Amino acid sequence: MTQEPWTFPVAQRLEGVHSSPVRDILSIISRGDVISFAGGIPDADLFALEDLQAAFAHVLAHQGRRALQYASTEGEPELREQAAARVARNVPSTPEQIQVTSGSQEGLYLVGQALLDAGDVVLVERPTYLAAVQAFTLAGARIIGIPTDEHGVVPQELERLIGEHRPKFVYLIPTFQNPTGTTMPAPRRHQVAEILIRTGTVLVEDDPYGQLRFTGEPLAPITAHPGMARQSLLLNSLSKIVAPGIRVGWVRAEGPILRTIAIAKQAVGLQSAVVDQLAAAHYLATCDVDAHVRQVAAVYKERRDAMHAGLPHILPPAATITSPDGGMFLWARLGHGIDTAGLLPLAVEEGVAFVPGAPFYAHDPDHSTLRLSYVTNTPEVITEGLARLHRAIRSHLQEHRISEEPTSNNIR
Ligand code: PMP
Numbered sequence: 001m002t003q004e005p006w007t008f009p010v011a012q013r014l015e016g017v018h019s020s021p022v023r024d025i026l027s028i029i030s031r032g033d034v035i036s037f038a039g040g041i042p043d044a045d046l047f048a049l050e051d052l053q054a055a056f057a058h059v060l061a062h063q064g065r066r067a068l069q070y071a072s073t074e075g076e077p078e079l080r081e082q083a084a085a086r087v088a089r090n091v092p093s094t095p096e097q098i099q100v101t102s103g104s105q106e107g108l109y110l111v112g113q114a115l116l117d118a119g120d121v122v123l124v125e126r127p128t129y130l131a132a133v134q135a136f137t138l139a140g141a142r143i144i145g146i147p148t149d150e151h152g153v154v155p156q157e158l159e160r161l162i163g164e165h166r167p168k169f170v171y172l173i174p175t176f177q178n179p180t181g182t183t184m185p186a187p188r189r190h191q192v193a194e195i196l197i198r199t200g201t202v203l204v205e206d207d208p209y210g211q212l213r214f215t216g217e218p219l220a221p222i223t224a225h226p227g228m229a230r231q232s233l234l235l236n237s238l239s240k241i242v243a244p245g246i247r248v249g250w251v252r253a254e255g256p257i258l259r260t261i262a263i264a265k266q267a268v269g270l271q272s273a274v275v276d277q278l279a280a281a282h283y284l285a286t287c288d289v290d291a292h293v294r295q296v297a298a299v300y301k302e303r304r305d306a307m308h309a310g311l312p313h314i315l316p317p318a319a320t321i322t323s324p325d326g327g328m329f330l331w332a333r334l335g336h337g338i339d340t341a342g343l344l345p346l347a348v349e350e351g352v353a354f355v356p357g358a359p360f361y362a363h364d365p366d367h368s369t370l371r372l373s374y375v376t377n378t379p380e381v382i383t384e385g386l387a388r389l390h391r392a393i394r395s396h397l398q399e400h401r402i403s404e405e406p407t408s409n410n411i412r
Pocket of ligand 1: 129173
């Protein structure tokens with residue numbers, strides 16, 4: 001006789017924390033015939049496989065016993081050196097200011113554990129990266145969204161919300177934001193930095209996409225603004241520029257907070273995988289990763305162009321879309337009272353998937369939004385995926401008796 005599963009008394013902390021809808025959608029659409037615009041999944045054909053094979057082989061051949069042993073929580077010196085050199089292109093940094101993490105997702109979790117008490121407020125962009133909200137909520141935080149325009153958070157709103165809530169920190173993704181793909185221009189970065197300095201507010205700056213630029217001039221992180229580095233935690237990752245299966249990222253910080261973050265990391269996983277760290281360090285030291293990123297960005301640019309050019313023809317007239325200069329995502333607002341969570345099943349039936357926008361809002365979601373990733377598929381497949389999405393939108397509009405009048409789309 002089989003017994004009922006045990007009812008474990010689950011921690012209250014986890015009660016309000018939902019599974020990531022992106023991960024849930026990814027498991028639904030593992031069906032081979034679905035064209036996925038859902039996850040920010042890099043094209044595996046573009047991974048620098050031979051260089052990475054060589055890096056792992058080198059590490060196991062020449063540093064094998066060290067690579068297989070326990071090691072320090074802060075990270076391997078070679079990797080901290082490579083990381084510090086990359087960060088120092090914008091913010092003067094030493095290897096001691098680098099805490100290695102297992103992807104920047106762990107960095108977000110550690111920052112939450114190191115800084116947050118139950119009931120603390122964290123200010124985030126509206127909308128924002130949902131797994132950051134997950135990590136901060138797990139640490140007991142109350143998450144409040146800052147209104148944004150096409151240049152990122154609105155400075156007056158940021159200042160008002162800081163005054164009202166005295167947040168523990170502000171979490172921003174200023175470059176090629178997830179989910180909108182938008183980038184905060186330099187003047188707005190200065191305004192934001194001045195407000196954070198004037199109010200003595202900590203910045204958690206998440207920058208996994210910054211180097212994946214297709215068009216426009218590179219911008220320094222807000223952390224690079226004079227006076228900001230001491231009150232910022234800057235997170236980077238190799239996931240988007242090398243490969244996400246190598247779980248390597250880092251937090252750049254100054255002063256005693258580094259020790260607190262390291263203690264939090266000891267409790268989470270003692271250390272990151274030494275094999276991954278040493279192979280990543282060897283790859284960064286011996287290969288031209290910037291040239292590799294330029295090649296990848298050139299391919300992604302064609303895909304962004306295909307999606308950006310195709311979307312206005314298939315979306316309802318009142319829809320707006322963003323115009324990303326890099327990164328992986330494009331954000332659409334359909335309007336017409338459409339709920340994209342209701343559209344998704346029709347889309348999957350047609351053989352295409354996206355992520356409905358609502359979960360990216362900490363509160364008061366705009367249900368007519370959706371996130372589309374353009375990096376995984378070729379332009380031809382993107383065109384086919386958009387045709388499928390068009391059919392799904394048409395049947396959704398008919399089902400809900402929403403009329404569709406042909407006018408031009410407002411692109412932003
Ligand atoms: N931050 C942002 C904004 C992201 O989009 C992601 C990945 N989707 C992460 C952090 C985490 O990435 P990883 O842990 O692979 O570095």
